[in-house]
Amino acid sequence: MSGNLVCVGTGMTLGAHISPIATSYIAQADVVFSLMSTGITERWLDEMHTDVRSLQYCYQEGKNRNITYNEMVEAILTEVRAGKKVVAAFYGHPGVFACVSHRAIKQAKLESIPAHMEAGISAEDCLYADLNIDPGKTGCINYEASQFMFYQRNIDPAAHLILWQIGLAGDKSLAKFSTGKAYRQVLVDLLLETYPADHQVILYQAKVLPIDTVRDEHIALIDLIDAELFMHTTLVIPPSEEMQPNEKVLAKLAAIDKQELNAKNRPELTLVL
Amino acid sequence: MSNVIQVLEQMGRDASLQNNQAIEQLLTTTELDSKTSQAIINKDINTLEKQMCITPIIAHALHPAEEEENKDENKKVKNAVNA
Structure with a gap:
């Protein structure tokens, strides 16, 4: 029995952004790990599957977040190594400003375990x-x-x-x-x-x-x-200044345009036998 | 429909529920208690969380690429160039 990992995004707004493929992976998983941004969205995910495990317990004020993220990765991979189909669901996009999903996929691949990410709607x-x-x-x-x-x-x-x-x-x-x-x-x-x-x-x-x-x-x-x-x-x-033309590059491009125009206007050569 | 999560999910995905009047109308068809319905109408998330016995999540920060990680990546690039 070989496990696998899919990291999905639930989008930003509850109910509005989750993709059909993310919903399907969640439904078909053996275990779902969640990292949501609010208690209500966490409850929403809880209701999608019978075995949803929040990773929020890893956070603690005063604890280095690097340690927290490594603990989250380990929690996810322990179930994957046990041969389970694991989904890690993150709010927003699972791979944008999110190191846990990237680290988990990288480690799974190092261990020759199938792992990939599905895009989500980000902030x-x-x-x-x-x-x-x-x-x-x-x-x-x-x-x-x-x-x-x-x-x-x-x-x-x-x-x-x-x-x-x-x-x-x-x-x-x-x-x-x-x-x-x-x-x-x-x-x-x-x-x-x-x-x-x-x-x-x-x-x-x-x-x-x-x-x-x-x-x-x-x-x-x-x-x-x-x-x-x-x-x-x-x-x-927002921008505070206008874009400034890059005269050097524009001059180079103008020279190419001129060359191409000259080549186009050159009289056609006829082969005389 | 009685579950508050189901109501919120429907509000999120139904184009016809993107205005206050439609939401108030929807809430009359649910079995949510009046305090929960009122919290939804008032967009009062704190009260809604209390009604649902939910502990607010306080941490969801994601840190930037670390210096050590960047150094590793730079090393890889340097080695690839030297190879």
Whole structure:
């Protein structure tokens, strides 16, 4: 008897986003592990299968989240190794800002156990719809807020900048459930190197329950320090500058266009025997 | 329909239930108690959770790619280039 693992997403909004294939995998599993964002969505999943096991017990304030995630991976893989058909269901997309699914699949494959992921509707997908942003218009860069602070990253002020988990910005310990104003001040100082203090930014929260209201709060960048932030709040920074033409590349392309045009207009050669 | 989860699920997936009037109408056809129905109408999640005896989930953070993980990936790329 050989086990397998499928990581599925339940989407962001209860009932609205779960895909037919995710629903089918859940129904046909021997064991379902769940990592949901609210107690109500966790209950919803509980009602889909007779053996749903929440991974929430692994979380503890003060405990390094890296340890938590490894415990979750181990809990999932123990059942897979026992030969069971296992589904790990995550809210949103199972592979976006989610290390447990990636780690579990990677480890399963190392052990020659079949494992794969099915896409789900992520918070980012909802953000584009709810805020009416087309990432293809001027470009869009996503970073996890703390990672954005810890490493040297390039900001393009002509594109949208989206910072996830803004409520945890600057947490190096991986053990906190929120960070305070002092941490946020560091982030704002970093952003002020590129954006004006009064630049309008958006605090976003997707709809998780059908009775939820989308958070689409516009504030000045400087007011981020005192804003009410949660773990699931996302910061969206619209472009502050126009896109600047890349004259060097445009000149190269124009030269190619000219060459192609010349080649097209060249008189056709006739073979005379 | 009596289960609050079934009601919420229907609200999530039914295009005709995306306005308050339709939701209020739906709730008159369910066997939910009045406090639960009122919590749904008021979009009062805390009361709804209490009615359902649900403990709110407080943690669902996902951390960024770790420095060590990145270093491993960089090593792999470097080795591939050197090979």
